[in-house]
Amino acid sequence: MNSLFKSLPRNRLAATRRSSRRYLHAHSHLHPLLATFSRLCAEGPLHPALALLPDLAAAGLRADPVSLCRLVKLCVRQGTANDGRLIHRHVAHEAPQGVGGLFVSNSLVSMYAKFGLLDDALSLFDEIPEKNVVSWTTVVAALANTEGRKEEALRFLVAMRRDGVAPNAYTFSSVLGACDTPRLVTAMHASIVKIGLDSDVFVRSSLIDAYMKLGDLDGGRYVFGEMVTGDLVVWNSIIAGFAQSGDGVGALDLFKRMKDAGFSSNQGTLTSVLRACTGMVMLEVGRQVHAHVLKYDKDLILQNALLDMYCKCGSLQDADALFCRMSQRDVISWSTMISGLAQNGRSAEALRVFDLMKSEDVAPNHITMIGVLFACSHAGLVEDGQYYFKSMEKLFGIKPEREHYNCMVDLLGRAGKLDEAVEIIHGMNFEPDSTIWRTLLGACRMHKMLILQHAEKTWKVMRDQGVQKEPGRSWIELEKQVHVFIAGDLSHTCSDSIVEELNRLIGRINALGYVPQTEFVLQDLGNEQKEDLLKYHSEKLAIAFAMMHTMEGKPIRIMKNLRICGDCHAFMKLVSKSEGKVIIIRDPVRFHHFHDGVCSCGDYW
DNA sequence: GTAGGGTTAG
Secondary structure (H helix, E strand, C coil), X not given: CXXXXXXXXXXXXXXXXXXXXXXXXXXXXXXXXXXXXXXXXXXXXXHHHHHHHHHHHHCCCCCCHHXXXXXXXXXXXXXXXXXXXXXXXXXXXCCCCCHHHHHHHHHHHHHHHHCCCXXXXXXXXXXXXXXXXXXXXXXXXXXXXXXCCHHHHHHHHHHHHHCCCCCCHHHHHHHHHHCCCHHHHHHHHHHHHXXXXXXXXXXXXXXXXXXXHCCCHHHHHHHHHCCCCCCHHHHHHHHHHHHXXXXXXXXXXXXXXHHHCCCCCCHHHHHHHHHHHHHHCCHHHHHHHHHHXXXXXXXXXXXXXXXXXXXXXXXXXXXXXXXXXXXXXXHHHHHHHHHHHHHCCCHHHHHHHHHHHHHCCCCCCHHHHHHHHHHHHHCCCHHHHHHHHHHHHHHHCCCCCHHHHHHHHHHHHHCCCHHHHHHHHHCCCCCCCHHHHHHHHHHHHHCCCCCHHHHHHHHHHHHHCCCCCCCCEEEEEECCEEEEEECCCCCCCCHHHHHHHHHHHHHHHHCCCCCCXXXXXXXXXXXXXXXXXXXXXXXXXXXXXXXXXXXXXXCEEEEECCCCXXXXXXXXXXXXXXXXXXXXXXXXXXXXXXXXXXXXCCCCC
């Protein structure tokens, strides 16, 4: 291998680089075989070019480094790892001279990494005697992109500096993907500023992304606000960060500012904007975005985001129509559709979609199985659920994780099999967390088996684990504006009319037999106070406001941060009947479609 | 020859 790297004085590198380009032209005129090879490497296809390698060797001809690098790239795009090894073997014998050898080796390292053969990439890297910034960056990037090897990326950065090679913008934008603690990101940020790379758009977008992934919105905003240079991806990074951290309004606001700044969106932008709509349940804005998505109908990520938006906004007709139209579907499309149907109370269809998925030979993953188990539990299909839970490892090679156990506790709990649910918890290999307890408590409450002593103990465990009681929040989209209501908070500008409308609704449903179910207030209070607490639950404030502003015939959609309580549930059923309205409430887990006094969840949630 | 942003659950 060492013959690959005739070492050269560094001041001759540029001259060699120039001569290496000339080499191509000189030789292609000299020999038709080399000319054909160069042309194939530049234009493809891959396999005829590969087939020429033995002929070149037999004729004693040495391919130029530029063509070889092109061939390696072609291989990454069109070929397999074995094709790559073929090139590697050829090069090991017919090495290009001088700096060209280094170029070819660097691209081979990159190729192995792209094929996921990290160890091959590293061992070739080890053989390079005079590693330059590209060699180092290639492995740093490969490690930073591999789950479980991120720490090594940082160690390589240190080793690189010790070796006297200065990192460049490529290196920093790669290594930032491996920085997953505030301390690391801040330290890297400091180095970047010191070296003066903080205006590079690649570095900037990676830095924003790194801050946002830690949940440090201010850090991301700071880097973004300091913008002296920016491009579309920098905008996309900040918008994605806001959308992913649940600040949909912030994301949409930035999207508007981006357009005002003269940038037009691409697939990446639209995907994040859709996610923001999904988080805020902004169906109308989502529909508008759909119009811009039409020209990207081959982009699966974007199509999946659109599909999820329709599911999460409770518009299953749109989701279904889109799903049928999609020209390709991957495991995410299928999982989205299965969970979407299940969350909207259409479990039987969800399971039919799962059967269809299997018949199309798409392998389910652990998220698909969460959707399937969720569907079973929602439809009371205890046996099917138990079957899938027990056999998912054998059938699909998916080991049950915490989330699957949680689904099983839900499934058994809902079906009233509380003892079996507790048994499942005891049979877990990991400590039960607050989610599991919450699920069990929900089942107890559902079956009116709430033994307070037990509940208090459970709440204590949850408090000890740092679970906080959030105030209830509901929000609705109206004329592309989001209106937020907080439980017990009457500071909204329209509060007086909201309370008036609420009283009117209560009067109407009293006639249908509504009685406030104060048992859902767990605090120790007098009955009247309990009724007041119930009356101003956030979804009741939201429905009163929506009732005054929604057009006739249009369903009302409410988003909630907490699960809906039994009293609000009964309330909504009666209001849907008395007012002849379809009401759709999305809580953090599922949807309730209220229509004519009935809910899609079958009073079971 | 090396680099950045986007989708499914909870």
